[in-house]
Amino acid sequence: MVWHNLFIPHRETHKKAHLISWEAILIYGLIFLLLKISFLVFSFYKPGILGVESVISQNQLIELTNQERQKNGLSPLRENTALNQAAAAKATNMFQENYWAHFAPSGKTPWDFILSAGYKFTYAGENLAKSFSQSNEVVTAWMQSPTHRANILNPKYQDIGIAVVEGVLNGQKTTLVVQEFGTTQTLAAAPTVSVGGEKLTVPQDSYNQVTQLVAGLQDTKVEKALLDPLSVTKVTGLGILAFVAILVILDLLIIRKRGVLKVRSNHLAHLAVISMAAATLASSGGGSIL
Numbered sequence: 515m516v517w518h519n520l521f522i523p524h525r526e527t528h529k530k531a532h533l534i535s536w537e538a539i540l541i542y543g544l545i546f547l548l549l550k551i552s553f554l555v556f557s558f559y560k561p562g563i564l565g566v567e568s569v570i571s572q573n574q575l576i577e578l579t580n581q582e583r584q585k586n587g588l589s590p591l592r593e594n595t596a597l598n599q600a601a602a603a604k605a606t607n608m609f610q611e612n613y614w615a616h617f618a619p620s621g622k623t624p625w626d627f628i629l630s631a632g633y634k635f636t637y638a639g640e641n642l643a644k645s646f647s648q649s650n651e652v653v654t655a656w657m658q659s660p661t662h663r664a665n666i667l668n669p670k671y672q673d674i675g676i677a678v679v680e681g682v683l684n685g686q687k688t689t690l691v692v693q694e695f696g697t698t699q700t701l702a703a704a705p706t707v708s709v710g711g712e713k714l715t716v717p718q719d720s721y722n723q724v725t726q727l728v729a730g731l732q733d734t735k736v737e738k739a740l741l742d743p744l745s746v747t748k749v750t751g752l753g754i755l756a757f758v759a760i761l762v763i764l765d766l767l768i769i770r771k772r773g774v775l776k777v778r779s780n781h782l783a784h785l786a787v788i789s790m791a792a793a794t795l796a797s798s799g800g801g802s803i804l
Contacts, residue, residue: 520532520533521533521761521764522764522765522768530765531761531764531765533757533758533761534758534761534762534765539758542754542758545754546747546750546751546754549746549747549750550747554685567647567742568646568647568648568678568680568689569647569648569649570646570647570648570649570652570678570689570691571649571678572598572676572677572678574649574650575649575652575653575676575678575691575693576591576593576674576676578649578650578653579591579653579666579674579693582653582657582666582667583666583667586667588667588669589672591671591672591673591674591695592672592673592674593673593674593675593676594633594673594674594675594696595675596628596631596632596633596675597628597631597633597673597674597675597694597695597696598675598676598677599631599675600627600628600630600631600633600675600694601627601675601676601677601692601693601694602677602679602692603627603630603631604624604627604640604677604692604694605677605678605679605681605690605691605692606679606681607622607627608683608690609679609681609682609683609690612683612684614642614644614683614684614802614804615804616640616642616709616710616804623707623720624638624640624694624707624709625638625705625707625716625720625721626720627694628694628696628707629720629721633673633696633698634698634721635696635697635698635705636697636698636705636706637668637670637671637695637696637697637705637706637707637708638694638695638696638697638705638706638707638708639665639668639671639694639695639696639707639708639709640665640692640693640694640695640707640708640709641656641662641665641666641692641693641695641803641804642690642691642692642693642803642804643655643656643690643691643693643801643802643803643804644683644688644689644690644691644801644802644803644804645688645689645801645802646689646691646801647801651801652691652801652803653666655801655803656693656803659803660711661710661711662803664708664711665693665695665708668695668708670697671695671696671697672696672697672698673695673696673697673698674693674694674695674696675693675694675696676691676692676693676694677690677691677692678690678691679692695708704716704718705721710804755788758788759785759788762785762788
């Protein structure tokens with residue numbers, strides 16, 4: 515094998531360049547997979563070095579949430595100090611116990627944080643988000659999820675509280691967003707909390723015996739992350755795809771120049787796979803909701 519056969523089709527057989535063979539494509543995939551695994555290992559041994567920087571604003575999140583409610587004919591929610599404290603306590607606790615869920619490994623529930631802030635509710639709800647960089651991205655993701663959208667557009671809610679807290683979760687620096695809803699309107703029904711699409715009835719003993727969780731808040735701010743794994747993954751992936759696309763087009767042009775006019779089916783297959791992979795990478799985001 516001569517070196518130029520890595521990049522251009524074979525002169526006699528017209529066999530495609532080795533760097534765009536299906537074997538080579540498999541190697542590219544393995545390289546991409548090893549890159550992602552290396553990030554996981556690195557974040558375990560060097561927590562806080564990797565991460566996503568954000569400019570998410572609490573006020574903007576409330577404004578965007580109320581805009582969605584008003585679009586659907588609902589009254590805007592009032593910012594509530596107690597719910598802000600509950601949201602901050604929940605975010606801090608997720609960093610302290612290193613979890614990403616509505617319920618803590620220690621058994622703390624969403625309503626524990628709300629009640630401990632002094633907010634006695636009839637209806638309450640919670641939305642979570644992490645690793646987003648912009649406020650509008652968070653609200654857009656929530657509105658595209660039926661369960662989160664239902665919380666935002668719940669006509670029973672009157673108050674809102676939001677916390678945006680930075681810290682290290684599972685070894686990577688991230689920003690957690692906690693959105694709490696509630697109403698203190700007195701109704702005959704038992705207090706309920708909507709989380710993850712489930713309406714949960716708060717046990718009466720939990721409602722009456724409130725633990726002081728908010729008092730234990732700690733500063734979870736960390737130094738700026740040195741490397742964004744999402745950006746590196748995107749750039750690497752798109753770079754590989756661009757390289758392969760150039761080789762496929764070059765292969766096609768050389769084959770046609772040599773008088774082999776028929777477009778091979780594998781040209782179309784390669785370009786189709788490259789296009790789909792590039793579109794997926796370009797549109798992928800690091801954020802997730804719960």
